[in-house]
Amino acid sequence: MVRKISIDPITRLEGHGKIEIFLDDKGNVKQAYFQVPELRGFEVFSLGRAAEEMPRITPKICGVCPTAHHMAATKTLDNLYRVEPTETAKKIRELMYNAFMFEDHTLHFFFLGGPDFVVGPDAPAGDRNILGVIDKVGLDIGKQVIGIRKKMRDIITTIGGRVIHPVCGLPGGVSKKITEEERLEMLQVGKDGVEFAQFALKIFDDIVLSNDEYVKLITGHIYQHNTYYMGMVDKDNKVNFYDGDIRVVDPDGKEFAKFKPEDYRDHIAEHVEPWSYMKFPFLKKVGWKGFVDGKNSGVFRVAPIARLNVSDGMATPLAQKQYERMFKVLGGKPSHHTLAYHWARLVEVLYAAERIVELASDETITSDDIMNIPTNTPVEGVGIVEAPRGTLIHHYNTDKRGVLTQTNLIVATVNNAAAICMSVSKAAENLIKNGKVTDGVLNMVEMAFRAYDPCLACATHSLPGQMPLIVTIRDDKGAPIEVLRRDR
């Protein structure tokens, strides 16, 4: 006989994410902290293994962005073995990577972040999901989302071997070529993707932008932070997810730094707080001034709106038009509006689809020349990609046999960690005055961090399979005044 149990995700499960809001002695918000469970010992786990295993090991860190880790690890191996991938291999990798970005962003908009807007921020929590979107937009939308997602995942499977944990990346290239038939299929999927992305942007237009209240919410001060931004750009300073230099702009939008991935340590340092295992990356040359924005604070942001802020535009024509329109509506570049992440994400979806079309239109992508054999002795390598949730950095040191002696990973959500705390704080500040907690604080706080699409999935495998949201509001002595929970 097996015992049947009930599960209460809050009281019985350890290790969930939580938000702690501390008030001062007047009952106003002093600081909010966004905490996630600590995962321990990745470095110890990886040391002593062959660096070549990393593209297969690191995707297992988390089931949400395996392709991003696979690609960052593969690029780190290129750098470690000082081998330039062949042009064909670069195109194949980038094509797969854009399919991944498309799929991941689409999932976020329709399943997670979008429902806040499409169904409405005041709608009951139980309705703010994809099923609520379907009820509002119409049955066909569900079919379209599921359909395009499947096609994009088929591209990842064709190139990567497996969709969950791809295995195609090797130092200097990829393991398998693309056939002409596959190229034509991918080209069609890219075209379907362009159509879908335009349709998604139209939904955003019809439902969000035509609603003055939503526009006010997006451009209002509650969700605004004037920070630095970081993201990858190509040689023309246009957004690129797969390869390029890292560009940083200041809160006025002026270029502050531009560097090669291997120089990241000259620009990014990590601040440690006693209350969190999570480190808070900041710009070394500006310095850590606390959880504050402005030009004197080294806090920077990554991911969609950051990438668009650091770039001079999009490399594809339709996305470029949307980019121009977005900044026009938002009041210029850079945009400091946190909720604009959702909009920027959709512009990136369109870019990803257009880029797939470009890459798949290039007949040379089916060439047999997919691999340059590495011949150099490895020492140290750094690889960076733009993951859906922002800049993802892998850094390995090895002995001369290629056995790992040191590893450092700065994952995308961590790059946004300080900003997420600040956004949560600010949203709470506006709704908690003199010890009085206004209704709706949970919704507003939730919207603040959800815009960043924070990925904490590494810790959510054990049932119930995802983390509930718990917000604890504490007085100036640290005693809880109110606990808000979203789990049912």
Add this chain to the structure above:
Amino acid sequence: MNAKGSTLILGIGNPILSDDAVGIRITEEIKELYPDVDTEVASTSGMELVDCMEGYDRVIIIDSVKTGEHPPGTLLEIPMEELSKAVNISTFHNLNFPTALELGKRYLGKMPEKITIYAIEITDNVTFSDECTSEVEDSIKSNAKKIMEIEFHA
């Protein structure tokens, strides 16, 4: 669809996060003992799980749970309705399982009529390791057999 068997055993977990892997490990054990059984392992939740289930009449999920109320390695069953109650909103970067299942029913092919969820009580799912903690490790073989006895009278 297709030539799939009528029942799928689906192990869920992170293969390199200590006890989190127990669902995958038990599923692999079952496959070794009973090669004819359809098995699948997954390291994620939401839609990906639903993708795996398409075409089956029945799915047996094996996962981990951390209640702190049972000895590590204890085999527990979580009724579907309990799971729905516990996670009826998607909070972070994935779709909750009941919502994903509903989407699957509406838009994918055939979805299983019956889903049973087993969960093994665990201790550590925050340390990177490809081995489970000792009590959980020791329970893998017996839990694999137990599940097969209950489900298939094997």
